[in-house]
Amino acid sequence: xxxxxxxxxxxxxxxxxxxxxxxxxxxxxxxxxxxxxxxxxxxxxxxxxxxxxxxxxxxxxxxxxxxxxxxxxxxxxxxxxxxxxxxxxxxxxxxxxxxxxxxxxxxxxxxxxxxxxxxxxxxxxxxxxxxxxxxxxxxxxxxxxxxxxxxxxxxxxxxxxxxxxxxxxxxxxxxxxxxxxxxxxxxxxxxxxxxxxxxxxxxxxxxxxxxxxxxxxxxxxxxxxxxxxxxxxxxxxxxxxxxxxxxxxxxxxxxxxxxxxxxxxxxxxxxxxxxxxxxxxxxxxxxxxxxxxxxxxxxxxxxxxxxxxxxxxxxxxxxxxxxxxxxxxxxxxxxxxxxxxxxxxxxxxxxxxxxxxxxxxxxxxxxxxxxxxxxxxxxxxxxxxxxxx
Amino acid sequence: xxxxxxxxxxxxxxxxxxxxxxxxxxxxxxxxxxxxxxxxxxxxxxxxxxxxxxxxxxxxxxxxxxxxxxxxxxxxxxxxxxxxxxxxxxxxxxxxxxxxxxxxxxxxxxxxxxxxxxxxxxxxxxxxxxxxxxxxxxxxxxxxxxxxxxxxxxxxxxxx
Numbered sequence: 001x002x003x004x005x006x007x008x009x010x011x012x013x014x015x016x017x018x019x020x021x022x023x024x025x026x027x028x029x030x031x032x033x034x035x036x037x038x039x040x041x042x043x044x045x046x047x048x049x050x051x052x053x054x055x056x057x058x059x060x061x062x063x064x065x066x067x068x069x070x071x072x073x074x075x076x077x078x079x080x081x082x083x084x085x086x087x088x089x090x091x092x093x094x095x096x097x098x099x100x101x102x103x104x105x106x107x108x109x110x111x112x113x114x115x116x117x118x119x120x121x122x123x124x125x126x127x128x129x130x131x132x133x134x135x136x137x138x139x140x141x142x143x144x145x146x147x148x149x150x151x152x153x154x155x156x157x158x159x160x161x162x163x164x165x166x167x168x169x170x171x172x173x174x175x176x177x178x179x180x181x182x183x184x185x186x187x188x189x190x191x192x193x194x195x196x197x198x199x200x201x202x203x204x205x206x207x208x209x210x211x212x213x214x215x216x217x218x219x220x221x222x223x224x225x226x227x228x229x230x231x232x233x234x235x236x237x238x239x240x241x242x243x244x245x246x247x248x249x250x251x252x253x254x255x256x257x258x259x260x261x262x263x264x265x266x267x268x269x270x271x272x273x274x275x276x277x278x279x280x281x282x283x284x285x286x287x288x289x290x291x292x293x294x295x296x297x298x299x300x301x302x303x304x305x306x307x308x309x310x311x312x313x314x315x316x317x318x319x320x321x322x323x324x325x326x327x328x329x330x331x332x333x334x335x336x337x338x339x340x341x342x343x344x345x346x347x348x349x350x351x352x353x354x355x356x357x358x359x360x361x362x363x364x365x366x367x368x369x370x371x372x373x374x375x376x377x378x379x380x381x382x383x384x385x386x387x388x389x
Numbered sequence: 390x391x392x393x394x395x396x397x398x399x400x401x402x403x404x405x406x407x408x409x410x411x412x413x414x415x416x417x418x419x420x421x422x423x424x425x426x427x428x429x430x431x432x433x434x435x436x437x438x439x440x441x442x443x444x445x446x447x448x449x450x451x452x453x454x455x456x457x458x459x460x461x462x463x464x465x466x467x468x469x470x471x472x473x474x475x476x477x478x479x480x481x482x483x484x485x486x487x488x489x490x491x492x493x494x495x496x497x498x499x500x501x502x503x504x505x506x507x508x509x510x511x512x513x514x515x516x517x518x519x520x521x522x523x524x525x526x527x528x529x530x531x532x533x534x535x536x537x538x539x540x541x542x543x544x545x546x547x548x549x
Contacts, residue, residue: 296412
């Protein structure tokens with residue numbers, strides 16, 4: 001028996017995430033300074049960790065209800081109301097294993113063979129494979145530096161066909177740091193308003209914006225009934241390893257997602273759910289302190305990159321900067337590889353994030369100011385050396 | 390802006406006005422002016438290094454001494470406090486509510502030295518009713534910095 005030949009062809013055809021060759025080189029470089037991670041450097045606030053520990057001491061080690069602890073869903077509804085003024089009920093809320101599971105559930109609940117899903121790129125790597133696994137077709141739509149990496153109504157309109165069923169809105173965006181403000185979201189809403197197109201709004205970085213408060217797509221007039229908002233605890237509360245996310249949306253769709261979730265997952269991890277209740281109740285101040293710290297680092301990073309002569313649009317969300325390195329005449333992957341081998345600084349080639357990523361690299365500022373400054377010095381040296389070659 | 394400057398400097402006083410200006414999205418001149426005002430107003434009193442002497446070969450003993458005193462007419466507790474804080478061995482003095490009056494932090498080279506200081510200088514002082522000496526055995530956290538069991542960055546080098 002040859003087990004390899006038995007692997008399903010559409011999984012076999014799926015590329016592994018990111019850029020394999022580059023990642024293999026990174027793995028060898030243990031002493032590199034990294035600007036490569038997609039997670040906070042902060043450790044989960046202690047009050048949250050303690051709540052998790054306490055739940056274990058109390059013996060809360062069983063399954064929760066499939067949709068998640070009732071107490072947690074109630075707190076999620078309150079949190080969403082408090083921060084964004086949006087009204088959701090507990091049965092419109094589903095607790096998942098990270099935002100990633102919620103994305104997969106939403107796509108699987110909606111998409112069948114022949115359906116098209118519009119995916120703005122550059123963006124996080126999971127949307128396309130999830131669509132493929134559901135049997136649908138992902139239709140990438142490139143966002144551009146000149147539009148500050150926002151999805152424009154014109155670009156969206158071009159990609160809509162009779163088969164379009166779902167639009168992914170990945171803002172604040174990983175890897176570009178782009179946000180969509182109210183007026184931009186309203187323009188998108190106007191394009192889809194009279195069409196049967198649902199929206200998966202991935203707002204996992206929603207707590208991390210640096211120009212006013214994040215605007216959820218569901219808060220745009222008439223959009224709540226067609227929008228599933230994906231969010232989670234990873235970025236806002238520095239809880240990546242807990243693997244806890246959630247989806248909020250129209251009841252029938254959440255119920256469909258819950259069906260898949262209950263067969264595939266049962267329920268999100270119980271300890272994390274108890275910890276998350278504490279996060280929502282008592283950590284607004286700590287989240288705000290982290291946001292302010294990211295904002296300072298963001299300014300340091302953007303200025304540092306611009307001072308070296310790299311064009312770098314002003315990112316206003318998440319914790320990434322996406323400088324344009326095309327003036328050096330290298331591909332993103334060559335830049336990242338050379339920077340790593342010559343100066344031992346790890347950044348991620350823009351091409352890891354799909355269409356439109358060529359010519360850019362992603363630098364994360366989820367690092368201490370000191371670490372960022374050292375990395376910037378090294379990148380400056382590298383850019384100086386390769387300029388005009 | 391001043392409060393934010395103070396919050397940042399309290400954690401890392403080595404940042405230059407230029408670096409602070411970038412972090413805060415303002416000019417170097419504005420930051421320098423704000424810092425100067427804070428210094429002039431005695432809001433910023435100094436720029437220090439936080440040292441964990443326990444990890445050096447220097448002998449260093451720290452003690453907390455709680456002192457009960459008789460307040461003096463006119464001066465209250467201030468006069469006695471002043472006589473205590475003028476000793477260089479005394480690192481900190483605060484007036485407290487509760488079952489004693491002054492919380493005094495003393496450092497010296499040995500247990501003996503600190504004990505002698507208390508018995509010869511503090512205890513016999515006019516107005517001091519009683520003292521209670523507590524030697525520090527281990528510092529876990531000081532000035533918002535954890536001294537033991539620091540959490541390491543264990544993140545992967547690259548994650549998407």
